[in-house]
Amino acid sequence: MTIEGEKTTTPAAASGQARRGIVGRLSWGLADQAASSLSNFVVGIYVARSLGLTAFGVFSLAWVTYGVVLSVSRGLATDPLVVRFSGVSDASWRGAVARSSGTALGVGTAIGAACLVVGLAVGGRVGPAFACLGVMLPGLLLQDAWRYAFFAAGTGRKAFVNDVVWGVALVPAMVVAAHVGSVSAFVLAWGASAAVAAVYGCFQSGIRPRPTGARAWLREHHDLSYRYLVENVGVSGASQLRAYGLGAIVGVSAVGVVRGAELLLGPFMAVLMGLSLVTVAEAARVLRRAPHRLGVFCLLLGGAQAVAALLWGAALLLMPERLGELVLGDVWSSASELIVPVTLGVAGAGLGTGAAAGLRALAAARRSLRSQLFASACYVAGGLGGAVVAGTLGSAWGVAAATLCGSAVWWLQLRSALREHHHKPPIPEVRTQ
Secondary structure, three states: OOOOOOOOOOHHHHHHHHHHHHHHHHHHHHHHHHHHHHHHHHHHHHHHHHHOHHHHHHHHHHHHHHHHHHHHHHHHHHHHHHHHOOOOOHHHHHHHHHHHHHHHHHHHHHHHHHHHHHHHHHOOOHHHHHHHHHHHHHHHHHHHHHHHHHHHOOOHHHHHHHHHHHHHHHHHHHHHHHHHOOHHHHHHHHHHHHHHHHHHHHHHHOOOOOHHHHHHHHHHOHHHHHHHHHHHHHHHHHHHHHHHHHHHHOOHHHHHHHHHHHHHOHHHHHHHHOHHHOHHHHHHHHHHHOHHHHHHHHHHHHHHHHHHHHHHHHHHHOOOHHHHHHHHHHHHHHHHHHHHHHHHHHHHHHHHHHHHHHHHHOOOHHHHHHHHHHHHHHHHHHHHHHHHHHHHHHHHHHHHHHHHHHHHHHHHHHHHHHHHHOOOOOOOOOOOO
8 A cells, every 4th residue: 555645666767767877977977087088188288298208208207106106095095985985874975085085195195205205315307396296196185085085975076076176277277387397397287286176175075084084994994905005006006117117118208109199098098097986886886786787887888998999099090190290299200100009908908997897896806906916917018028129119019918918807807706796695884983
């Protein structure tokens, strides 16, 4: 019997609402990644055209180093947040975000101090850029932490707005940096605009980061955080080793050439780097509500990214030389030769990230770590081995082959993890005090 006036929801209607919810959150995720991609693309292009090939190589080394530190912060602070606090009660989410963002802020302060000391000691062309990066790291990591927090709560709109604020703040900062005309000025402009967005994130969430809660956060989630730390550093550390090794084998300008080619694939590189902002949270929701659909969700996710990367790469091959020179300046002539291998590498990585999201949602940290260590070892071996054999172009082809091999391993591990999970009970909500 149904009481008059009481609304009932049929299974079909509930399923439709769930699908619309997923589409809505993914749409905001795509919008946020578009804003992030555009900002990263504009910064890279602006620096490449303003500083030239060698100075752009120095900036790229600082950028890659930031990627390593960002991976540390995500592994310790925000990856566990997305896995365990997506779709939970508001009270649980707020308590977790305060400690998670405090952990990210602490990581930025500690590693930033180390970068500052090392940069001042090294000197030369590279040292000042690293010293400036050290000063900017706390704001950069806190801004990234807010994005993760908003997607865990299913409010991707706030993450999008936060990235737009960063992009707007970038405009005057880049203009000032161009007048100064140094790598350090561009690093400071990039980091200062991120700090503006980080402060705005505090007002958006109504939460103040609690660095004092970092120890408790790490203790409660050590079973995930330290494995994710090693896994994430394996990704970015492999990129850094390849960049440093390529600079030593071929020259610093080669790092700028590779970065230029990657900028041409910028939209998909940025999506891959920030994938867990959206997909891990959504995969965790799928796992709670319809575990049997997780494999299909991951396959659709990875396949869509791979196809999109291939289509974008095909469009780049048809781009007129004059337009390429307008975009990248002197970097274009060398970077254009790498479009095909870089496109294949990004497509392979996109396919693998679908499986990676599934393993994260399953909290299969051991399998995820095993896959990433294998993929990272292949990446370094392919990138540096190719550089020894055939210079910059050989390095790009070596990375493409390594990425495809790594993707296959990710999917094998996900298949095994899904079989293991089949008879397990549903994932309980994690609560915080």
